[in-house]
Amino acid sequence: RGTRRERSWVGMGCAALLWGTILLACSCGPGPPRVGAAPLLAATYVLDDANGLGREFDGIGAVSGGGATSRLLVNYQEPYRSQILDYLFKPNFGASLHMLKVEIGGDAQSTDGTEPSHMHYENDENYFRGYEWWLMKEAKKRNPNIKLIGLPWAFPGWIGRGENWPYDYPDITAYYIVSWILGAKQYHDLDIDYIGIWNERAFSSKYIKLLRYTLDKHGLEQVRIIASDRLWEPISFVMMIDSELHGVVDVIGAHYPGTKTVPNAILTGKKLWSSEDYSTFNDDVGAGCWARILNQNYVNGNMTATIAWNLVASYYEELPFGRCGLMTAQEPWSGHYKVESPIWITAHTTQFTQPGWSYLQVDGHLEGGGSFVALTDGLGNLTIIIETMSHNHSKCIRPPLPNFSVAPQRATFYLRGSFSLVETLQVWHSRLNFEYGNSSLFQQLHPVNVWKGRFTLDLNVDEVYTLTTLKTGWKCGCQEPPPSQPFPSSYNDDFNIRNPPFSEAPNFADQTGVFEYFVNASDPGDHVFTLRQVVVQRPITWVSDADQTISVIGNFKWVNMTVTCDIYIEKPRDGGVFIAGRVDNGGIYVRRTKGVFFWVFADGTYRVTSDLAGKEILMKGLAGVRDNAWHTLTLNIQGTSASGLLNGYPLWENVTVSKPGNGWAALGTRSFEFAQFDNFHVE
Secondary structure: OOOOOEEEEOOHHHHHHHHHHHHHHOOOOOOOOOOOOOOOEEEEEEEOOOOOOOOEOOEEEEEEOOOOOOOOHHHOOOOHHHHHHHHHHOOOOOOOOOEEEEEEOOOOEOOOOEOOOOOOOOOOOOOOOOOHHHHHHHHHHHOOOOEEEEEEOOEOHHHHOOOOOOOOOHHHHHHHHHHHHHHHHHHHOOOOOEEOOOOOOOOOHHHHHHHHHHHHHOOOOOOEEEEEEEOOOOHHHHHHHOHHHHHHOOEEEEEOOOOOOOHHHHHOOOEEEEEEEEOOOOOHHHHHHHHHHHHHHHHOOOOOEEEEEOOEEOOOOOOOOOOOOOEEEEEOOOOEEEOOHHHHHHHHHHOOOOEOEEEOOOOOEOOOOOEEEEEEOOOOOEEEEEEOOOOOOOOOOOOOOOOOOOOOEEEEEEEOHHHHHOOEEEEEEEEOOOOOOOOEEEEEEEEEEOEOOEEEEEEOOOEEEEEEOOOOOOOOOOOOOOOOOOOOOOEEEOOOOOOOOOOOOOOOEEEEOOEEEEEOOOOOOOOOEEEEEOOOOOOEOOOOOOOOEEEEEOOOOOOOEEEEEEEEEOOOOOOEEEEEEEEOOOHHHHHHOEEEEEEEEOOOEEEEEEEOOOOOEEEEEEOOOOOOOEEEEEEEEEOOEEEEEEOOEEEEEEEEOOOOOOOEEEEEEOOOOOEEEEEEEEO
16 A cells, blocks of 8 residues: 565674674573574565555454453452553553443343343333443543443343344334433443444344434434444445445444455445454463454454453453453452453553554555554654564464464664654563563663664564654553452352442352342341342343353352352242352353252252253252242252251252362352342352
């Protein structure tokens, strides 16, 4: 795209001298590559704005939700919770994110748990459930300019009128989504900037048009529509043949595009985003993945925003995609968290750009492998981000990465046009060291002097450089968080809290259904404040939710345990509840969950099963439990033997349990039904 490239070779002696100097300067590091071997590849690259600029930059962001990925974050005590939020959102501090995308809770499993809907039932509206409202406010508190995006993964069952499909009654679905946007403003003073359709599922052109109409009718003309949060096609093709649809979709968002786009998407003339990407374990390979796609999504695919799933790994690590967040905060009981390397890779772009800047028109591929982008605010500022990630050190979880090679190289940049007056550039550098494990992350180096409009850099493999006219970059030398600790081996919750800050009890991770604090106004006193399962109709699901509801808690490594809980069946005749131990699964795999489950039913019977589905029966009999009365269940698991107590008296004992050998504690219900729990204790 109008970029002149020249290729030359640095003389052998020059290369040897260069590497010899590096070796002398840091003799503790790895040996110099290619000494006396092939000469160092050198190339020149021109940065010029005289012939106009490239696409407008929309920002770097991350997803909270899809689902329940921020579940444990809310339980952190201060000051640790605010420190984590600062690393994510505070400008010029850590990741300094430009965008936050949240799940519009749909009462259904959406990867690592369920998130509550603002409308469990048709005549129900509550804009204080869950934690995404709180998270958006915390993000806005730190960065008033952060862009907010909402997207549903699932929907409450009433929207489908019994069908597992949200488009049969598009006016109802549009009303439901618009009510969430209006509630964000009315109750939290949050302006939602972008709204999506249905995460990674089918779209309906009729619904998208109706959504635009409903937004405009409610004075929400400024809210932009993203479609379809799946693949580039068929949305791009349909937009090309449907001018009305083309007129209402503002952004084409694709997931895990592998840095590539398709011709139809470009032909629409719309903004192109990687609206979900990364999803990779947050070690240095994850950082390499993130560094590569942050640049190459634009270089190869014209994408002007990249959004990571997920924001922060604040869910039990043994759930699906454990630690696939930009940082890790999964221990609210200890206060421990970890600022992982992807945070600092993010900072290379976010601390030195803003939405509204423009990319320069450059090819962006480095001759020796790797890539660069250059952006400007149009006011004389320039930021260049270079990455040289090797293939094996930058694999993302998906899609498969074709082979490529990266070599040490010398890059000379010529600054032309309005940048010809730049005299110095600030330099920030990261090197992912896979050989010795001592990576250097986001370190400020000496500024580069621009001499006669040019400067030269020697680039090694697995490095990121930011060169910028901005002097605002900063890396916190903050105090270390507390050390890691396992979940407490003795844990109680009596749910006695009059004005809870959140709708869900700490540390319980709902995997099907939604368990909320409840005020039992008719109770004489012992059980006024309880935990209640509130989803009574199967939602429009995103994955295969269980037919039972379940919430897990504790340490996945637990083997021997005693779980006690007061239970209250609300559904007559066929209602039922359980407590469980050694629960081995959750998230998108919740239907296949095994463990030791102690059930009691409204018809007076009990069962012990080794599965959540209730099909693998280990013991059954009469218990005398009835609905609308409180009972106490106790489950004791020691080695290969389990026993159960009802109201303190043995009901069954010496049941042999072999697999699974460890897992969480849990509670739940037989079906989507109201039920209450109180005085939970696990030892």
